[in-house]
Amino acid sequence: MNAFQAMKDAAGPGGWIDDPALLEPHLNDWRGRKRGRAELLLRPATTDQLAAIVRLAAQHRIGLVPQGGNTSLCGASVPEPEGGAVIVSTTRMRRVRQVDAADHSLVVEAGVTLSEVHAAAEAADRMFPLSLGAKGTATVGGLISTNAGGVQVLRYGTMRALTLGIEAVLPDGSVLDQLSALRKDNTGYDVKQLLIGAEGTLGFVTAAALKLVARPRAVATALAGLASPAAALALLDRLRGAVGDQVDSFELMPRTGFDLVFAQMPEVRDPFGAAHPWYALVELTSPRDGDPLAEALESALAAAIEAGDVADAVFAASETQRAALWALREGIPPAERAEGPSVKHDVSVPVARMPAFIAEATPAIERGWPGARVLAFGHLGDGNVHFNARPPLGVDYEVFRENGPAITRLVNDITVAHGGSISAEHGIGTLKRDELVRLGDPAKLSAMRAIKVALDPLGIMNPGKLL
Amino acid sequence: MNAFQAMKDAAGPGGWIDDPALLEPHLNDWRGRKRGRAELLLRPATTDQLAAIVRLAAQHRIGLVPQGGNTSLCGASVPEPEGGAVIVSTTRMRRVRQVDAADHSLVVEAGVTLSEVHAAAEAADRMFPLSLGAKGTATVGGLISTNAGGVQVLRYGTMRALTLGIEAVLPDGSVLDQLSALRKDNTGYDVKQLLIGAEGTLGFVTAAALKLVARPRAVATALAGLASPAAALALLDRLRGAVGDQVDSFELMPRTGFDLVFAQMPEVRDPFGAAHPWYALVELTSPRDGDPLAEALESALAAAIEAGDVADAVFAASETQRAALWALREGIPPAERAEGPSVKHDVSVPVARMPAFIAEATPAIERGWPGARVLAFGHLGDGNVHFNARPPLGVDYEVFRENGPAITRLVNDITVAHGGSISAEHGIGTLKRDELVRLGDPAKLSAMRAIKVALDPLGIMNPGKLL
Structure with a gap:
């Protein structure tokens, strides 16, 4: 029995794709800049099946390319053009294993999308405070493997800060069982931190315990028109001085970005009568019902106008108006892409x-x-x-x-x-590999290579990526 | 020239101690349970001096024991009884290199104490939100190497969450330069995460960029008398439901703990007229001036009394009263030790x-x-x-x-x-090494050993600890 057949068997019935037409979308990256080759995609349904696949890959020295939603922006989630590697998709690992509202945590498998995490948290009256444009497609495994960010990092941190535990299949086929949602655990090297941001080069993240937070009960959102990024920074300082970490988001946008949005999305309208060179979208939140955040935001912006840092400001008086302000920010990437x-x-x-x-x-x-x-x-x-x-x-x-x-x-x-x-x-993927070598800290690069060799001596995990 | 002399020279004038009487306090651990042997303690003043020492140690296969404030509780900061290793103290690496209030960060060297970090943050109208009993002695290098916790982890996380960047000397004598305070940096494996909590077995943390937060402008503190830990958990749930992450601290204490404090510290008084089996010390904070937290806390506790979860509660109406409530909690470890x-x-x-x-x-x-x-x-x-x-x-x-x-x-x-x-x-130190092997996740232990060998192939860093 050849290696591919053994791997198909390990993935179980319905656990593989080798029809070139069906493989096609898995070979091309999100931005359409990179096309790789592969003859086989495996879709294990369980961690044990995935571990069996990894052991076979190690035995036969076959490269494995982890793939979640395939929304990676640097080419990490598609195979290399040389071919020879097998794609392993988490499409079938989609269980929400546990939601613990009292503990402010949930446990999901790698193939669960970010939108599904949001929904599971909301159903328990909690929030998972990380969001990004590809949320309907991007999966937990990929979000962890690229240490994803988004628009709420200022307050809540990146995926690393929100990942309490990880289950992973390491390159030798062993299962790292670090899935507990413990807030404190100092029992040796925090190996799971290596998997976070490793872009699939040190093993497969198969499940994660994620941190939830209280749902915001009060929200205040405003858009400020400004002269420059320096004026925006002054506004950010002023806001943090007034309300500290209640600043959830602070997004900077140029007029040219708005013009792209207006050109591509006629339904999005300019809330100001006049154009401004730059804009800052600000959102404050509080977990407390009735917290008078809007007053705090209005008074900080009034002071900023008085000081000359802000030219004009509009406030969202309803959820509809809030969505309209966010549409200006969220419209920029797709509008730019469309152009x-x-x-x-x-x-x-x-x-x-x-x-x-x-x-x-x-x-x-x-x-x-x-x-x-x-x-x-x-x-x-x-x-x-x-x-x-x-x-x-x-x-x-x-x-x-x-x-x-x-x-x-x-x-x-x-x-x-x-x-x-x-x-x-x-992340780095293949797109930024040369620049990382040119500009990276030599001691860090050397440690990275030593770690890669130590944990993946056969080099089977996501070959060609990152290092 | 022998190896010890070369290492003394590398540490510079005043950079070493070999008088047995002066060495003595560095050989005994904080709890007085462990005594190690060493003939030499080095006190480099700079990262370059420390790197030179590590290169000499590698060349001559000499073990190095990193020591900060020597307040470790599991024996990691003192040498082993066999002797042969050299202690390297960070006592002279004590500069506050930078405080950046706008960026909410500071950069300090490894030998700076936690109290000094607090002072530097406060001087910039910021707060470093981690505190523990040994704060006047414990150093940044040790706090990072044990991923220290304390009483504000609920809201702000452990040392790992507060460490933005690290400078470290790796076991080959190279300097890991990851000291930037960047909030987002996804350029390969986050090697610095391995140093956090490694108890000095993977290299020396020489400096760190730490995260600061806005100083609390409103604080509400209360002590609740309760029947059981389950009642305390119900109170915690209720509070988090009402005010979310504004719950800064939630400490559980039994009556027996209070009795120890009253016996050892006659100046500390019971704020209640009657004894309760358990107590919860609760503190809410807000970064916003005039935020009515006391009302929120009083109403949540009134509801908890109504529901039968809390028997009685006292509120701190002044900073003096707040300190008196905290004295009950902070008095327990020293009162227990004295007994x-x-x-x-x-x-x-x-x-x-x-x-x-x-x-x-x-x-x-x-x-x-x-x-x-x-x-x-x-x-x-x-x-x-x-x-x-x-x-x-x-x-x-x-x-x-x-x-x-x-x-x-x-x-x-x-x-x-x-x-x-x-x-x-x-942490693990030497005290919990056997239990870690007995109860730890085998895949994690195996990965830890592979990482140790990859980064410290000669085994010179803190021999006998953790692994």
């Missing part, structure tokens, strides 16, 4: 350095590639912006794309000079 | 299982060792209690101590049966 590809970056710098970073990187691109249009938007509160370079008007991306590597090196150099990270929340 | 040694455990279980754990473990000890007096107190909000067995009245600890291993195995077995951890916040 055509761009050279994208997902960088972070210390929060207070963000205005200086934008002020330096934007003209550097405009000087180097005349007509290129910079779009910088994102999570100012976390020091994380998506910093994209769009082709000059009328220039096709296929022509512009040859500038990509040089633009990226420039943006990354400026990022590192400001003490930042070349991948804030999207 | 004599006990067989101590630091276990955690899922929060909702704590009443069942206490209800099972207490009579199990009383049955097995008639007259033994159980003292269970601690952080109910985190599912973490310190569960100690004191000798029967009139029995000397030196006689009782032979029961220690059997008592510990019983407590640990019950802990594991409830899905708990045998070390919530004190």
